[in-house]
Amino acid sequence: MNPFRYGCTVNGDFFCPRPVLERELASRIESGQNVVMQGDRRTGKTSLVIETVRHMKNIALFHADFLCVRDQADVCRRLVAAIARLEDSESWATKTLRMLAHLRPTVSIDPSSGSPTVTVDARVAAEPTTLDSVLDVLLEQTKRRKICVLLDEFQDILDIDDGERTLAVLRSRIQLDANTPYIFLGSVRNKMAEIFFKYSSPFYHSAASFKVGNIDADDFFEFIKRRFATGGRILPRLVFDAIAHTAHETPGFVQELCDALWQMSDNGTTLEESDIKKALAIIFAREHDHFTFAIKQLTALQTRVLRTIAERGGKEIFSSAFLAEAQIFNAASVKKAVEKLEREDIIYNYDGEYRFVSPFFGEWLLRR
Ligand SMILES: Nc1ncnc2c1ncn2[C@@H]1O[C@H](COP(=O)(O)OP(=O)(O)OP(=O)(O)O)[C@@H](O)[C@H]1O
Ligand SMILES: [Mg+2]
Incomplete structure (x- = not known):
């Protein structure tokens, strides 16, 4: 059997122990502290949380993922699905449906996993008060037993139309839940920084910072x-x-x-x-x-910028040497190009240096 796994979370034998991080995280969870966890893509953030909680006694994991979330209704539906996953006993459907009865939930089959999942009707999910109701249900659960709440790819909530308001509602509920550890996990640094370190944000200073680097x-x-x-x-x-x-x-x-x-x-x-x-x-x-x-999504100029980053690295991209190599006449065009490449999730900014999200993409470009 192939002993390697990628592109999914890993646990058990597939998980390389990270004792220092696991201990630190466990102690924060134990004391009910909120944590904002940041790390680049594919560094093992989600697996670390899942594996740490799995090794702890008497604590359940609530895991909602907001990757590419579309709107507030979608936020509600992902929270509802995660609430349903909290119940692993056979009577989970009955229990969950009772808890969420006022939202008229339905059980359906998740097309990607083939397992049953609970959803709420799109119209109900879109009602402004639904987010509050869903969070109330979560709050009832965290009062009843010890739960670690993991809100994964949290930064994507900022991108929805009502992002700021949604965050404010979340923040006000989480504040009422002082003993529960909330883990806000994100891979897009600048957006996470905007949520947790910008003075005017409702989440300003609300969680301790926790960095996950490479193993x-x-x-x-x-x-x-x-x-x-x-x-x-x-x-x-x-x-x-x-x-x-x-x-x-x-x-x-x-x-x-x-x-x-x-x-x-x-x-x-x-x-x-x-x-x-x-x-x-x-x-x-x-x-x-x-x-x-x-590559087909890019203009010729954007492709030249990308190729030049692959060739000479992503530092000093506004220098005259970079411009000459990319055959571009002004720095403003390079700036616009890297903005587009960042939006497309092809490169990201690491302390002022532009790096490929996938190292293999850079290698591939070089060999073409
Ligand atoms: N502790 C670990 N031991 C071995 N491999 C790991 C470990 N953590 C992560 N990986 C590798 O990284 C991949 C991604 O792990 P995971 O989804 O936990 O990372 P992530 O940082 O949450 O990624 P993403 O940015 O996509 O959300 C896994 O499929 C595995 O290949
Ligand atoms: Mg992840």
Whole structure:
């Protein structure tokens, strides 16, 4: 069996322990502290919370994900679905439906997972008072038992039409729930900063900051080496370092590359640095449509900016050397181009340096 997983949360054997972070997070959850957790994409934020809570006694996890949430009604529906998931006993449907009776909920089958889920009618969800009612139900639950509330990809709420108001309603309810730990998790730094660190925001200073970076290199090497060993592959440290470098040290991309290395190697082989190139070819083939589609959304100028970042890195993108290489005459055009590339989630700004969200996309561009 392939021992690598990417693009989903990981737990159990697929999760490389992060004892320092797990301990710190557990102690905050234990004391009912609210936490704003930030980290770049695919660093393992969601898995860390799930795995930490799983190891704690007598605490349930409420997990609502707001990735690409459309409007306030959608916020309500995601909260309702998460409330329903809190009940894992057989009578969950009956219990949940009773709790939410005033919202006239219905049980349906989630097309992506095939499992039953509870939804509320779009009209009901869109009523202005529904958000308050849904949060009241959550509050009743957190009074009854210990729950850790995880609000994932929280920054996307800011993007909906009524974002500011929705945040204000959420904030006012959360304030009433002092003993429950709320974890606000986000991967888009500047937007999370706007919610939690901007003076005029309702969430200003409402949660302790918690950073999730990449996994310690020695720990991750031991973990990945053991995963390869389950299928008789030997991973020398130098090859691991090259894998990590190619994948920008990001756990999710390291696992994706290892998955491809697994596919192209046989039981009993010792992996070599030259195998990484072959593994990348597998990833490029898989991602071809996706990468090509992304490029087609861009103008020629935006593509030149992107390619130049791939070639010379994303620091000093307004320098004359960068402009010359990208064949662009003014810095304002570069600024507009990077704004578009950020909106498309192709690059992000890391302390003033522009980086590819997917390290493989940059490699792919270079080889074209
Ligand atoms: N502790 C870990 N051990 C091993 N792999 C991990 C670990 N944490 C994350 N990963 C890898 O990263 C991938 C993404 O994990 P996860 O969804 O938890 O990250 P995330 O930071 O929440 O990502 P996103 O930005 O997409 O929300 C996993 O599929 C796995 O490949
Ligand atoms: Mg996540």
